[in-house]
Amino acid sequence: MNHGKSICNELKAVRRRIADENDIPLQQEECHYEGECEGTCPHCEAELKYIEDSLASRISKGNVAKVAGLALCLAACSPQQDFPFSGPSKRLEGKPAVRIDIITVKGRLQDGRTKEPIPFGSVVFRRDSMTVESVTADVEGHFELTLPRGEYDMEVALPGYIPYLKTVMLSPADSIDTIELDPVLQVPEPLMGIVPVKVKDPDDSTRQMEIEGVKVKVE
Amino acid sequence: MNAVPFIGISRHRLGVDGIGVTTLAAFHGCPLHCKYCLNHKCLESPDGLPTYTPEELYRFVGVDNLYFIATGGGVCFGGGEPLLRIDFLREFKTLCGKGWNLTLETSLNVPQSSVTAAAEVAGDFIVDIKESDPGIYRAYTGGDARRAWDNLRHLLTLKDPAHVTVRVPLIPGFNTDDDTARTVDRLQAMGVTRIDRFTYRTEPRSGTSL
Numbered sequence: 001m002n003h004g005k006s007i008c009n010e011l012k013a014v015r016r017r018i019a020d021e022n023d024i025p026l027q028q029e030e031c032h033y034e035g036e037c038e039g040t041c042p043h044c045e046a047e048l049k050y051i052e053d054s055l056a057s058r059i060s061k062g063n064v065a066k067v068a069g070l071a072l073c074l075a076a077c078s079p080q081q082d083f084p085f086s087g088p089s090k091r092l093e094g095k096p097a098v099r100i101d102i103i104t105v106k107g108r109l110q111d112g113r114t115k116e117p118i119p120f121g122s123v124v125f126r127r128d129s130m131t132v133e134s135v136t137a138d139v140e141g142h143f144e145l146t147l148p149r150g151e152y153d154m155e156v157a158l159p160g161y162i163p164y165l166k167t168v169m170l171s172p173a174d175s176i177d178t179i180e181l182d183p184v185l186q187v188p189e190p191l192m193g194i195v196p197v198k199v200k201d202p203d204d205s206t207r208q209m210e211i212e213g214v215k216v217k218v219e
Numbered sequence: 220m221n222a223v224p225f226i227g228i229s230r231h232r233l234g235v236d237g238i239g240v241t242t243l244a245a246f247h248g249c250p251l252h253c254k255y256c257l258n259h260k261c262l263e264s265p266d267g268l269p270t271y272t273p274e275e276l277y278r279f280v281g282v283d284n285l286y287f288i289a290t291g292g293g294v295c296f297g298g299g300e301p302l303l304r305i306d307f308l309r310e311f312k313t314l315c316g317k318g319w320n321l322t323l324e325t326s327l328n329v330p331q332s333s334v335t336a337a338a339e340v341a342g343d344f345i346v347d348i349k350e351s352d353p354g355i356y357r358a359y360t361g362g363d364a365r366r367a368w369d370n371l372r373h374l375l376t377l378k379d380p381a382h383v384t385v386r387v388p389l390i391p392g393f394n395t396d397d398d399t400a401r402t403v404d405r406l407q408a409m410g411v412t413r414i415d416r417f418t419y420r421t422e423p424r425s426g427t428s429l
Contacts, residue, residue: 007231011240014289039231045282052285068318070289151278169274169314 007039021066103170109141112180117141125152222270226260237322239292246298251360261299273310293319302329327370338377351402384413
């Protein structure tokens, strides 16, 4: 078995373990690829993403995600480089379920022009166009929610305001403070009245015309 | 902070850079010039190398977040010499928090203050101590052995020996089995408990050994 295939099998086993411990339905198929592989491929990456999104969904519903300490013994693979790390291989025993890093997100919606709070606005966090979590701000524009650490597409869309769209990285070091929404620009009403317009007829004479309810004095 | 150059990033390393699944991120730049350096790109011009800020690297390697957490793995910084990038390491640690273990592969031939700072950031160290004989050390690396050994002594006051692995290489043409045995004795006398003896590869090779 080539080295990449060995890595692939180990990672596949880790994904299997995570899915089983968290009741995530996962149908794994045997890989029949015979050539050299780097230990991962689009199929394996997609499987990992699916498990990650499933865990995020579980956490957002208030469930606990069991991930830490589910490692299998990883001594099976031969070293990848010339300096093998010859420390003793360790089997990590299953540890009590712990949460993946959960970030508390706090923010405030505010009108970008008046700086006044925007009450009851909806703040949505998405990944790959799928809503992970959403929250409604209070009367003072404040909102708070918890999400697993990671990258999200944040959107705030309110009538009368330009939609706020931003990709954010939620980590212990990041914070979301004040989100300013810019009002949609008001188009000024058309002026009604006399508008001088030069119109030349074939005989070079000028005349007055009415255009769409606006009286036009032709000079 | 500004982006810094990397000579390569290698995912899905199993049991090579510490426990669990790790990603190796190799910095450009090194204070030594070892004759059999596997990653000689770290000594060449950084032009054309990929560059990352801490946040960019965090996002890039974060694709393996579940593997890191499930296996106790994380990111191993090597190179080149990662202790030349302390600010980067600090900021990266702030981003990844406690969920990922950070390992540093280092020669320790850096200012002591960098070692002190690194000990606050990394969970584990893999020290490429090269040799204990100063003459052999200088002949092979071009650097001063005393600084590396003083830093190792200092590191052992900051980290539990269980988190410090020292590599002792047999360097063809530079040292002998007796030399490496003397180095091992010296390390054990200092309190090092995890020692990895091996033989350096000396055949010419191209590219980067990631």
